[in-house]
Amino acid sequence: MINQSQRRPSLTSRLATVFRPKRSKKNLNSIQSDTSLTTIPQHEHESLRNDTIYKSDVRTLDEQTGERRDNTAMLHELAHYGSFESLYDETKSSVENLHVPGERNISRLPYILWQKIVTYLSLCDTVCLATASKTLLNRIGTKHWHLLQEPDYEEEKIKFLLTLNQRLPQHLLCFPCAKYHKRTKIGNETLRPTMVLNPLFECASVGRYGKTQPKIRLTHGHVLPFSFVQLVTRAHNYTPSHGIPVLSLCRRYKDRESGWNHQTRYYIHQGHLLLRVISQKFAAPGLPVSGQRHLLYSREDYMPYFSCCSHWRDGDLMDICKCALSHITDPYHMTLKQSTIQRSPSSSLLGSLCSFCRPMRRCPECPTEYLVELKLSEDIKDPIVRFKQSIVITRWSDLGSGASPSQEWSAVNGEAAYDSFAKLGKRAISAIFEAQSGVAIPGQRLISLNPKNLKRSEKANDWY
Structure with missing residues (x-):
């Protein structure tokens, strides 16, 4: 009987012991969670309940206005800030701001009425009116722009170009060409004698017959070109970047x-x-x-x-x-009598x-x-x-x-x-x-x- 009790287990029992499934860890995790809840203080344990997690806090109130801050709405705004979803709203608001008040009333007027109004205006005023808005341009038309290129309307073209004087501080209007030229010496224009070559801009009509820059004679060998008069008056009327100070002349x-x-x-x-x-x-x-x-x-x-x-x-x-x-x-040449009398300064x-x-x-x-x-x-x-x-x-x-x-x-x-x-x-x-x-x-x-x-x-x- 003793020999039978000390017998080694069989191969089948040993394989069953090796391939026996391990014990599940679910019970261990549940035990650990139960023990962790017991260690949490009472006030923190109560804050995890479903009925108290969304209760208002005093810290969510604005001190100045007294309004309650919505953290959820704030997170949604941060999510859309700078994204492509906000581009539509910005574009829509910018387009609405471009509309001039009363522009819809202008579009309701008939086309014949606008053509009648144009007959009372000069060519320069008509072009300025057409450039005021896109609605007016559609009503008046673009045929008046082509008339400005004709030599007969050169004065009207210059009048229209003068309206752009404030918008072009780095350009000067050339009256013989009726064009704006880029200033080559911005802020460093200096008045020099007549014999000194002193161009302020590059003009293609220099030397052509009848294309001379306006100027007046000051003294012998010195003239005042009209370009310097433009620079001085522009700097006085607009900003210093439009010209030069008057004392520089x-x-x-x-x-x-x-x-x-x-x-x-x-x-x-x-x-x-x-x-x-x-x-x-x-x-x-x-x-x-x-x-x-x-x-x-x-x-x-x-x-x-x-x-x-x-x-x-x-x-x-x-x-x-x-x-x-x-x-x-x-x-x-004074007489002796005059010299004796007028010895002092006379x-x-x-x-x-x-x-x-x-x-x-x-x-x-x-x-x-x-x-x-x-x-x-x-x-x-x-x-x-x-x-x-x-x-x-x-x-x-x-x-x-x-x-x-x-x-x-x-x-x-x-x-x-x-x-x-x-x-x-x-x-x-x-x-x-x-x-x-x-x-x-x-x-x-x-x-x-x-x-x-x-x-x-x-x-x-x-x-x-």
Whole structure:
């Protein structure tokens, strides 16, 4: 019996023991979960119940508004933020904002009525009205755009291009081409003498017959192109990036050939650019007629050395300058009695002007005024006679608004009719210009530069 109890198990029983299925772990997990619940505190255990998990919390209330914050809605908004689903809403809102109020009422008006309205407008106004909205463009049509390309409507085309001036700060309108050109020296435009090549933009019509840039003559060898007037007025009316400051045009220079000293200054008043040019030259006393002509005129083109408008031949401007030169006194040719009495500084060193050359003059055909004076100036180069008498000719001109070669600009160049006394009235351009710096001009009569309304040509000899 003992041997039978110590017998080894059979092969079948051993295989059954090896391939016996293992015990399941479900009971172990349930036991561990039960034990973990018992370790959780009581208040945390209560928060896991279904009836208390969605209860409101004080932390979800906004401190300022008192509104309850919905975390679920916040998560949904974050999910759609920046996604493709929000592009439709943004596009729809932007399209709705593009519609001008009242545009639907415009579309209801019949086509015949709009064609009747166009007949009362100019070509420039019609094109501007058509570009106001897409609805107006469909009603008015595009045939007026093709009319702007014709040479007969070049003025209307320029008027339309001027409406785009504020939108193109890096371009300048070329009036001979009727196109906008790119500025090549943005912010670095500098006014230079006539003999110096100084292009502000690249124009294909340079050198062609009849395609010259508008400009006015300042003094001998110096001109003012209209492009600089555009830059100054654009910077004043819009932003500094549209042009250059007005003080950048001011100059002080001397003509080495003639000895005339010139000083130019500009000022903007009520949108118009005002110009002042002061020309000064030492003059000897007792000059003959030939000496006066040699002092006043250039031998190259027989134009005055000082600044003047295009109507200088018609009026009394040159006669006034010659009369002022005749009043220069010689301080060394005095009698013995005069020398003993006038040892102290006396006013006899400075000649006095007469009633013909003293008053201020205004050109009746353009907004330009002149004043001729005799002053005692210092000559640094002469060590013996330091103070000499000099003739001073001051010119004030109104160059217009600067948007286009307006009526004032064309009148100064002699290209358009202009009645200065009717349009300027009693207020002088010189008074407006000098008032901005606080300088008071001595009381002067303001009379016409050409009271007899004479028209002198180059063939006549009386102007010279």
